[in-house]
Amino acid sequence: MANNDPKTTVPEDDKVTTEQSGLTNAQRELEADAAGAGTVKRISYAGLIWRRFMRQPSAVVGMVILLVMILIAVFGPYICEFDYTEPDFTALNVPPNARHWFGTDGGGFDLFACVVHGLGRSLVIGITYALLTTVIAAVVGTAIAYFRGVPEKIGMWILDMLMVIPSFLLVAMIVRAASGTQGWWMLILGLTAFGWIGYARTLRTMALSLRERDYVKAAKYMGVPSLKIIVKHLIPNLGSILIIDTVLGVIAGINSETAYSFLGLGIKAPDTSLGYLLSQGSSAMLSSPWVILIPSAVLIVLCVSMQLIGDGLRDAFDPFSRAAGKVNDEQSKGDKKQSKGGKAKAAAASSAN
Amino acid sequence: MGRFLWYIAKRLLNYLVMVFVATSFTFFLASAFMSPRSNFESRTPRPTQESIEASLYRTNLNDKTPVWERYTTWLHGVLTEFDWGMTPNGDSVNREISSRIGASVELMTLGTVLSIVIGVSLGVYTAQRQYQWQDRVFSGVASVFMVIPTVVLAILIVFFAIEINQSAGTRIFYVTGLSSYEGDNLWLVFVDFLQHIFLPTVVLTIISAVGYHLSQRTYLLDEMHADYVRTARAKGLTRKQAIRKHALRASLIPTAVSVAFSIAGIFTGAVMTEKIFAIHGLGEYFINCINNNNIHGAVAVAAFSGVCTLVGALLADLFAAALDPRIKMS
Numbered sequence: 001m002a003n004n005d006p007k008t009t010v011p012e013d014d015k016v017t018t019e020q021s022g023l024t025n026a027q028r029e030l031e032a033d034a035a036g037a038g039t040v041k042r043i044s045y046a047g048l049i050w051r052r053f054m055r056q057p058s059a060v061v062g063m064v065i066l067l068v069m070i071l072i073a074v075f076g077p078y079i080c081e082f083d084y085t086e087p088d089f090t091a092l093n094v095p096p097n098a099r100h101w102f103g104t105d106g107g108g109f110d111l112f113a114c115v116v117h118g119l120g121r122s123l124v125i126g127i128t129y130a131l132l133t134t135v136i137a138a139v140v141g142t143a144i145a146y147f148r149g150v151p152e153k154i155g156m157w158i159l160d161m162l163m164v165i166p167s168f169l170l171v172a173m174i175v176r177a178a179s180g181t182q183g184w185w186m187l188i189l190g191l192t193a194f195g196w197i198g199y200a201r202t203l204r205t206m207a208l209s210l211r212e213r214d215y216v217k218a219a220k221y222m223g224v225p226s227l228k229i230i231v232k233h234l235i236p237n238l239g240s241i242l243i244i245d246t247v248l249g250v251i252a253g254i255n256s257e258t259a260y261s262f263l264g265l266g267i268k269a270p271d272t273s274l275g276y277l278l279s280q281g282s283s284a285m286l287s288s289p290w291v292i293l294i295p296s297a298v299l300i301v302l303c304v305s306m307q308l309i310g311d312g313l314r315d316a317f318d319p320f321s322r323a324a325g326k327v328n329d330e331q332s333k334g335d336k337k338q339s340k341g342g343k344a345k346a347a348a349a350s351s352a353n
Numbered sequence: 354m355g356r357f358l359w360y361i362a363k364r365l366l367n368y369l370v371m372v373f374v375a376t377s378f379t380f381f382l383a384s385a386f387m388s389p390r391s392n393f394e395s396r397t398p399r400p401t402q403e404s405i406e407a408s409l410y411r412t413n414l415n416d417k418t419p420v421w422e423r424y425t426t427w428l429h430g431v432l433t434e435f436d437w438g439m440t441p442n443g444d445s446v447n448r449e450i451s452s453r454i455g456a457s458v459e460l461m462t463l464g465t466v467l468s469i470v471i472g473v474s475l476g477v478y479t480a481q482r483q484y485q486w487q488d489r490v491f492s493g494v495a496s497v498f499m500v501i502p503t504v505v506l507a508i509l510i511v512f513f514a515i516e517i518n519q520s521a522g523t524r525i526f527y528v529t530g531l532s533s534y535e536g537d538n539l540w541l542v543f544v545d546f547l548q549h550i551f552l553p554t555v556v557l558t559i560i561s562a563v564g565y566h567l568s569q570r571t572y573l574l575d576e577m578h579a580d581y582v583r584t585a586r587a588k589g590l591t592r593k594q595a596i597r598k599h600a601l602r603a604s605l606i607p608t609a610v611s612v613a614f615s616i617a618g619i620f621t622g623a624v625m626t627e628k629i630f631a632i633h634g635l636g637e638y639f640i641n642c643i644n645n646n647n648i649h650g651a652v653a654v655a656a657f658s659g660v661c662t663l664v665g666a667l668l669a670d671l672f673a674a675a676l677d678p679r680i681k682m683s
Contacts, residue, residue, distance in 0.1 A: 157371075164375040164659040168624060172643050173379075173386050173651065251500050258502040259625055263640055278504055282629070285512055286519075292512065296505045303500040311496075 052316035059312020065305035069298075073123055076116030084113040084272055093288050103290045105280060109272075115295055118274040121184055121267065122302065125257045129191050130249030134242055137196040141203030142234040145211050146226065159201055167194035171256070176265045184273070187266045191256050199245065206241060210234055240317035247310040251303050258299060274299050364670065368663040376656040380424055380648075389414040389441040389646040412439040414648060427649065437656075438649030440642075446649045449638065450657065457622030457634035459531060463550060464557030465615050471558065472565025473608060479566070480573035481596060492570065495563040507556045507629045514552055526552050529631040553630045557623060561615065565608065572607050576600040609672040617665030621658045 043051070053059055082088060082100070087108035096103040102111035144155035174190035210216065211234070219229050235242070260266030261275025268276065274295045281291030315321035389412070393405040400408075409415035413426050430436040437446040475495070479488040498506070514526040527533065527549045534545035576582065577600045585595040624636035631637075635654060642650035674680050 161371045161375050164371050164662055165379055165655045166621070166658050166662065169639060169651070169655045169658060170379065170382065172640070173383050176386065176643050255500075255502045258504050262504045263624070263628060265640075265643060275502075275504065278508060282508055282511075285508075286515060289512065292508055296509055299505050300497075300501055303502070304497055307496060307500045 049313075049316045053312050056312045056315060058308050059316075062305040062308025062312065065301060066309060069119060069302055069305070070123065072116060073120035076119075077113065080110065080113050080116065082110035082113045084109060084117040085270055093284075095288070096290055102294050103288070105277075105288065105291045106284055111277075111291060111294060114272050114277055115274070115298055118272050118277055118295065119298055119302070121271070121273040122254045122257055122299070125184060125188055125191075125273075126250040126253035126306075128188050129195060129253030129256070130246045132188070132192045133196040133199060133249055134246045136192070137199040137203055138235050138238065138242055139230065140196070141200035142207040142210075142230050142238070143226075144200070145204045145207035146216075146230055146234060148211070156201075156204070159197055159204075162194070162197045163201075167197065168259075170194050172260065172263070172265055175260050183267055183271060187257060187260065191253060191260075195249075195252070195256075199249075203238060203241070206238055207234055210237055240313075244310055244313050244317065247306060247313060251306045251310075254299070254303060254306075361667075364667060368667065372656065372659045372663060375659050376652065377424070377428075379655040380427065380652045381420065383648045383651050384416075384420050384423065387643070387646045387648050387651070388416065389648060390416060392441045392646050408441070408443070412441060412443055412649075414439075414441060437653040440647045440650055441645065446647075446653050449650065450635065450653055453622075453633055453635050453638050454620060456531060456632055457627070457636065458619055460550070460553055460627065460632055460634055461557065461619040461622060464554045465561070465619050467554065467558045468561035469565060469612055469615065472562035473569045473605075475562070475566040476569025477573055477601065480570045480577065483574060488570075492567065495566045498559055498563045499567065503556070503560055503625045504629070506559065507626060510552055510556055511629065524548075528552060531632055553626050553632065556626050556629075565611070568611070569604065569608050572604040573600060576604045579603075606673060606677050609676055610669040613668035613672050614662070614665040616668060617661040621661050 077083075080101075088100070088104060088110060089108050091100060091104050092108045093106050094100060094104050096111075100110050100112065102115055104110055105114075140155070144152050144159075147155075171190045171194050174193060175187050216229060216233055219233055224232075257266055257273060258275035258278065261268075261273045262279045262282075264279060266275060267273040277295040278292055281288070281295070285292060390405065390409060393400055393408060406415065406417070410418070413423055415423075427438050430438060435447070437450070440446060440449070475491055479491050482488045511528050514528060518524050518526060525548065531549050532542075532545055533549070534541055536542070573596075577596060579600070582595050582600050585599050586592065590598070620635075622634040622636035624640060626632070627634045627636040628640055635657070639651060639654040641647070642654065
């Protein structure tokens with residue numbers, strides 16, 4: 001984990017061995033230094049992570065799929081002649097064909113237009129939810145750890161108390177008020193209101209060791225305000241975990257949207273979303289299977305691509321992973337695929353079974 | 354022993370306060386976001402204003418009563434008679450819930466047991482073969498199942514089951530409910546039950562087994578790289594012996610903790626699975642409560658889930674304390 005300040009970290013392991021020279025990285029670095037000062041190219045921390053990320057084929061595939069999905073969601077409405085709100089009464093329940101690429105449902109709505117719109121909804125909800133919960137959880141989690149003593153006790157008690165009742169139930173109460181075309185805002189609000197709690201607990205555990213660091217103490221005794229220490233010193237040092245969990249949080253958000261909309265609590269007509277389409281299609285599963293199969297496929301592809309990106313990021317941030325490059329003098333240590341934070345998000349996603 | 358009991362008592366007291374605060378919080382949240390009044394107002398023909406008010410007052414759901422007054426009335430009923438209130442239609446919430454817990458338990462028990470057995474064994478199996486093809490295949494499949502929304506998984510399974518039924522020309526799998534056979538032949542009752550429970554159990558098993566699989570794999574891998582396992586190997590144990598006698602035992606402690614929570618989850622049911630397979634359990638009841646503005650029902654389900662979660666947490670503490678000698682009761 002990148003516990004040092006990202007800006008001052010000298011990327012010690014940007015040692016790519018593209019050519020099979022048989023030298024260890026240390027040797028090559030020495031050689032490069034001997035060739036003349038300044039020839040060793042240093043890259044920024046973000047550049048290093050990016051390079052390690054791009055080194056993994058699965059992560060790149062996930063990234064490409066996600067970009068294609070975003071492009072479809074943004075430009076899809078322009079290439080489709082139908083609108084998701086306007087039914088085509090001349091073609092009810094037709095299978096996919098040249099005119100209706102994904103077919104139509106029982107009401108004559110063009111499925112391609114609906115799926116494109118739903119995909120956009122899922123992406124917007126998933127990304128907004130992930131960003132909001134990460135920010136809230138990071139601030140609350142580190143603040144509870146930083147202040148110690150009584151505030152920590154009270155804060156943890158409140159977090160524990162909020163975890164007592166499954167958040168799925170609490171969110172359902174709030175999001176049912178969502179309706180019409182503005183309902184998706186309500187859905188994001190409801191999901192966020194209880195989505196950050198479990199996550200804040202894990203971040204607090206991570207911050208427990210950070211708060212003991214010398215630079216935190218130094219800042220404290222120099223009179224830096226608490227809020228500034230939290231925002232400038234504690235949160236940036238959880239950066240890698242926060243980024244990974246934001247990506248996995250998108251999956252959690254998309255899963256929740258699907259679940260609530262399927263139950264008829266989230267997004268409702270006239271708006272549409274992938275979960276809503278599934279609930280519509282499940283009643284006519286035999287006569288028009290494409291109405292459930294296509295949104296299902298889109299959801300699976302979307303979630304798996306996010307998962308690939310999340311895995312890729314995790315390996316990119318993990319100095320022991322294979323993404324750190326083929327290093328001869330360093331064996332990769334145990335597989336850290338399931339980081340603590342990732343599990344919290346995954347648990348949140350699967351709590352709605 | 355005395356310290357042990359004191360520890361349990363302290364925990365229990367803390368949990369009781371938590372359930373109380375969380376349930377009260379849910380009550381106010383539900384009262385703010387649900388409107389039983391709209392149930393009556395949307396009826397055709399619309400009942401007279403007086404009869405609407407009368408029904409709402411009778412069930413203690415009238416939003417014209419201050420919410421604090423409704424809360425104290427409701428709380429008084431809960432604490433003195435364990436009466437969790439009435440639905441907007443005037444039915445007793447207690448009766449509705451108790452009739453549904455059975456269905457949830459019936460549904461969840463098999464799935465929970467299977468998912469623990471399958472998930473943990475797969476985790477142990479793949480951890481021992483890290484980065485070999487078995488590990489890659491199983492863990493890859495598991496991480497895909499991990500992120501697929503439950504709805505999608507369940508719908509696809511239902512879809513393929515119906516396809517199988519059609520191609521077989523007979524009903525092998527039932528996709529709704531828990532039983533449809535009415536008769537006395539015990540064997541047929543059993544077969545009928547299996548036909549109904551099979552698909553929901555598959556769904557539940559998949560979604561929870563992948564969690565057990567991936568976490569057990571990580572726990573065992575962590576332990577396998579620990580120093581004491583290397584010591585055991587150095588003393589002459591084979592790799593298998595070292596894993597079975599040392600690493601595996603230690604790695605099962607965190608798994609036992611999640612098993613504790615799963616046991617509690619058996620009683621609360623599964624919202625999505627119950628909804629899709631039309632099983633009248635607690636999860637489905639909760640969704641019905643939300644859709645029917647049944648404030649008292651929703652709060653009661655939430656409170657029951659809260660109690661189950663905390664029983665799970667208590668069990669988890671006990672499991673961990675019993676299995677892990679490093680944990681002290683304090």
